[in-house]
Amino acid sequence: MTLFDLALKNIRRNMKSYSLYVGSMVFSICIYFTFVTLKFSDDFADGGSMISTLMNVSSVMLIIFVAIFIAYSNSFFMKKRKKEVGLYSLLGVRKKQIGFLLFFENMVIGLFSLIVGILLGFFTSKGILAILIQLMNLDIVSSFTFSGEAVRQTMLLFMIIFFLTSLQGYFVIYQFKLIDLFHAEKKGEALPKAKAIAAILGVAMIGAGYYLASVDMSTSQTWKMLGILTTPLIIVLLVVFGTYLLFHSVTVFVLSKMKNNVHFAWRGLNLMTVSQMLYRIRGNAKTLTLIAILSATTITAGGAVFGLYYNIGKEAQKYAPNTFMWQGNSVNIQSDAIIYNENIEVKNSDLSIYGDVYNYAFIKLSQYNKITSLQGKEALTLLGNNAFIIDSFYDARFSDDYTGKTMQVGEQTFTIESFSDESMFNTPSLFVVAVVTDKAYEAIQGEAVSYQMVEMKDEKNQLAVSDKIREQIGESETLSSYPAIYQSMVQSYGALLFAGSFLGLVFLMAMGSVIYFKMITDAEEDRGKYEVLFKIGVNSKEMKKTIRAQVGLIFGIPLILGILHSVFALKAFSTLFNMNIVTPVLIWIVVYSAIYGLYYVLTVSYFNKVIRQK
Incomplete structure (x- = not known):
């Protein structure tokens, strides 16, 4: 059996573990391919500059995020397989051969994801393009065509990413001693114990960030003292570091108190659940902070753009209460409306x-x-x-x-x-x-x-009348046209909503996958503990309950924090633009939470499956 055959066998054996990782990569490649394809679409010849610029910026953001996500996910799989790598080494397989084995595996997974992602992008791009046309309220028929340039750009960029992450796997065998590889799964992030001062500081920092975001920047003396440009940066830093301290100390402090509460701890499996959560939250403080901040960023950006799009009619009506208005003489308008x-x-x-x-x-x-x-x-x-x-x-x-x-x-x-x-x-x-x-x-x-x-009547759809008036009054006169203003806003905000929504979906899938990887790794490490519980008479119902609680806290705390952060950020946005965005923001949060919840259900299901294997 060659190294390549062994790599393929390992991929087939671990495909269930890789499924969400591969799915997230396929979706990311599909969206990137679509964004790049839109730049070359003839359907957007009129607004090509805006679409091209937006898709370029979105593509760059997407490729940076996906590169980080792939590298981060790859490190999880390496940690999970270090014992396997150590076994190869113990059996006499040379380090160079093991390195090539890991390199081949990652490249094969990457190439598979790339091919599927491009094919899926090609077949779904017409539908995605139709969504953009609908959001921008364009009166055109989608005529998606295959773009060779989009394929070349997509393959080149992702091949570079997969090559670099494959090198990461190749060199892992050279970075550790054999004994370290066998005990790698038992090593967590050694973080200091929670301290009361750090806990208080974390709460105070988040509270200060919320306060600065909630006050009116035009009347607040604090904003004036700190500066209009400096204060937003201060808010971000306060919330980010406060969130880290919350996971590092505040939650640990609370869980420690719960563990020491006799009435709570000795009820059912609460003691085990809290003890496990103490380790996991301490060991994953950086990851949970990153997920909370990314959730807040995604909800804030998506909610703000959706809020703007939702209020287009009101904003256009505010500045154009009449369908048409111009300086000069009247013109002949043939319409029953x-x-x-x-x-x-x-x-x-x-x-x-x-x-x-x-x-x-x-x-x-x-x-x-x-x-x-x-x-x-x-x-x-x-x-x-x-x-x-x-x-x-x-x-x-x-x-x-x-x-x-x-x-x-x-x-x-x-x-x-x-x-x-x-x-x-x-x-x-x-x-x-x-x-x-x-x-x-x-x-x-x-x-x-x-x-x-x-x-x-039906003033949003009177662009044809607007064009006829323009022809009669000439280009030298200023025509204020509600349908033209409305259409311009719909096109601008619709394109932003399109890009933001799909980028948000990619971020959400990546974040859900990261938590999923962490939890299934923990499940395999904890399998022995649940075997002991089963042998001493703990029933399946109790074990499922504690699993749901553990996974729920890991998923729920970053989501709740992300929503809280975004609520205050969106309140500041609403105040700044004097706009009511409560309804669109609530819709956005519900949709985001529902998709995020699917990852929780999948993780709980797989966690239970791992525990039941023996």
Whole structure:
């Protein structure tokens, strides 16, 4: 039997252990191949630059993460097989031959994953492309074609990764003595015992990070003192180190207290469960910290992008409350969907507010109230030289309150009675508007300008009407079009959501696989302990219960922490953009947790299977 035959035999024998690892790699290669293919797709000729840039950035992020994941996973398999490697050495097999055996095994698994990933990517790319088209609301028919350049790029990059990780396996035999290889599985990460000071510091750091993320950056004195650019970095560092200390000390401190509680510890298999968890959380503090931070990053990024995509209609409506608006004369629009087609007149004039000179558009009260009746809003009452300001860009955190201020327009002095940040006009056409009485309007010396306002039914799907209006008014005039704004936002955020979702899935599969590898390794190490429990009369139900508890804590604590971290990060995002994203974030968290939960179920199932083998 040649080394290559032995390598293939070992792969077939360990295929169940490799299944999630191979599945994660296949999925990663499939997504990478799809991203690269999209760059060469003719379906995105119009927005090719944006798609190409986004897919390039996503591909780089994906390849870096996958390279780390493959190297990390490979180290698990090496640890698991060191006893086997030691046995080869004991039987007289030369180190060079053992190194080549491990090298061949990893290369064969890598090549298999690469071929399957590319083939799967080719057959599923049309469907994935259709998802992107749907998210971007593009009116095109997917015509996916095979890209030789995408295949070459995918094969080259992943072959380099597999070659380097295979070298990692080749040199493992040269890094350890024979006795170390036989006792490798018994070695854990030797971490110091939990200390009260470290536990308190961990909680304090996470609390400080949460506090900085939850306060309003525009009004917080802490943000001003630390700096707008420095504070986010400080928050990240506080949360990362606080999370590590939480796994390193806080959870160990809590579990130690539970272990020392006689009423709890001596009930069922609680003592064994807690003792096992103490070792595992201490020994895997770095890995669990990494998983919690990656979970938080994935949920935060995905929730933020999904929140933006979810609120596209509201955001577009905020700045374009009319379907169309432009400066100039009316045009001929042939459509039964028109709700109103109104001509308005405004005067542009310079005014002075407390010494600062601005150029505002003035509209008379009667014209304003006519528009409110068309839009179903409340009418306004003004007396004398009082004025009402409409400023859709007003933000209480950054803007001054208009109420009570006076403004000088030529010889007239107006007092601002009230203001609103809800615009009735499309802001690309009219930014800040002052409403004054008809008499005061006539006295204003300024240039009179005509604007056209059109409202239509089903305004999201009126791009064809938008194009016809553009043809009639010419390129020199500014057309504010709700369907055009909406479509632009859908394309931008849809592409981001597409890339973020699939990257998030890759990260999630990798994280689930890492925990799975750790737990099945622990299961094989603990098999003897469960055999003893079975012999002394512990039933299968009790053993399954303790297995579910152990695996549940390893899976659950990083997930809960990741969700908590993301909630505070998304709260800061929501405050910054003044946007309600509760619903999309909850949807995102539920979907993420459900997929993550599948890995928990698979791990528990395999853990039980390993324990039952004898």
